[in-house]
Amino acid sequence: MEQTIGFIGSGNMAQAMMGGMIRSELVPASQIIASARTEATLSRVAAQFGIQTNLNNRHVAREADILILAIKPHDYQTVLEEIKHDVSQEAIIIPIAPGIRFVDLQQAFEQEMKVVLAMPNTPSLIEAGMSALCPNDKISSHELDLVMQLFGSIGEVDVLSEKQMEAVPAISSSAPAYVYMMIEAMADGGVAQGLGREQAYRLAAQTVLGAAKMVLDTGKHPGELKDNVTSPAGTTIAAVATLEQSKFRGTIMAAMQSCTDRVMEMQIDYED
Ligand SMILES: NC(=O)C1=CN([C@@H]2O[C@H](COP(=O)(O)OP(=O)(O)OC[C@H]3O[C@@H](n4cnc5c(N)ncnc54)[C@H](O)[C@@H]3O)[C@@H](O)[C@H]2O)C=CC1
Numbered sequence: 001m002e003q004t005i006g007f008i009g010s011g012n013m014a015q016a017m018m019g020g021m022i023r024s025e026l027v028p029a030s031q032i033i034a035s036a037r038t039e040a041t042l043s044r045v046a047a048q049f050g051i052q053t054n055l056n057n058r059h060v061a062r063e064a065d066i067l068i069l070a071i072k073p074h075d076y077q078t079v080l081e082e083i084k085h086d087v088s089q090e091a092i093i094i095p096i097a098p099g100i101r102f103v104d105l106q107q108a109f110e111q112e113m114k115v116v117l118a119m120p121n122t123p124s125l126i127e128a129g130m131s132a133l134c135p136n137d138k139i140s141s142h143e144l145d146l147v148m149q150l151f152g153s154i155g156e157v158d159v160l161s162e163k164q165m166e167a168v169p170a171i172s173s174s175a176p177a178y179v180y181m182m183i184e185a186m187a188d189g190g191v192a193q194g195l196g197r198e199q200a201y202r203l204a205a206q207t208v209l210g211a212a213k214m215v216l217d218t219g220k221h222p223g224e225l226k227d228n229v230t231s232p233a234g235t236t237i238a239a240v241a242t243l244e245q246s247k248f249r250g251t252i253m254a255a256m257q258s259c260t261d262r263v264m265e266m267q268i269d270y271e272d
């Protein structure tokens, strides 16, 4: 890819994305430029990834053909105000924060720019990400292909409507956190029953990976795959019964609703 990729913000998500893009060899490190709040962060990412860095957001905004806004939601308004005269009309702007909508970019730039809303996740670092994208009307099909190729270099990509984007943090961007919690809980359960700590993490994590691959690769309903593990009067059904008593599935659905409620709370209401 020939385009210069700019990152405003060089934290966890930016590092996962730039790391994945470089590893996949789609984008050479020399074509990535990033800013951050502190020189210490920039020295770290320059040393780790070999990318260009600059403390000045406006410089990064001017250089980038594709500009990824990898700052926290509450920093968006300040940063957009800062860079609004530096982004070319031809550049593609990619916000990755929950609650950020096209209207926020329109308000900040006082005109419609080329924007693709994106919701990635941190497994992008190992090219196992899941990203949802939503282009605005200014994005041509060629430009959407380009952005899909970029996010495709770090994992899987789906294109959704702006409304559907609100549901994505709950199911794929925030969701690695709950899966890590489950792996940690399974490992604790293993340790409680006498396994070594490292061995318990390995058994739990490989099992989560394998189960996820079974859903994706066989196309079978997760309930059918669960039934295939569950022998009459066996060990698995004993565990399943306890999970159901503890509202395992209902708890996950309720947690996801809390996540999406938070997305909605973060949206700016311009009626105020
Ligand atoms: N971490 C995750 O799993 C995911 C995060 N996101 C979104 O990505 C965005 C970034 O999140 P993280 O990387 O986790 O946060 P982080 O706190 O790790 O990184 C934020 C970065 O922004 C920089 N920054 C803050 N103010 C700045 C400014 N005025 N100018 C330039 N840089 C500035 C900080 O120096 C830091 O490098 C957030 O909007 C988050 O909601 C989206 C999907 C998943």
Ligand SMILES: O=C(O)[C@@H]1CCC=N1
Residues within 6 Å of the ligand: 098, 169, 173, 174
């Ligand atoms: O917790 C957050 O706000 C960000 C958005 C999705 C994952 N992390």
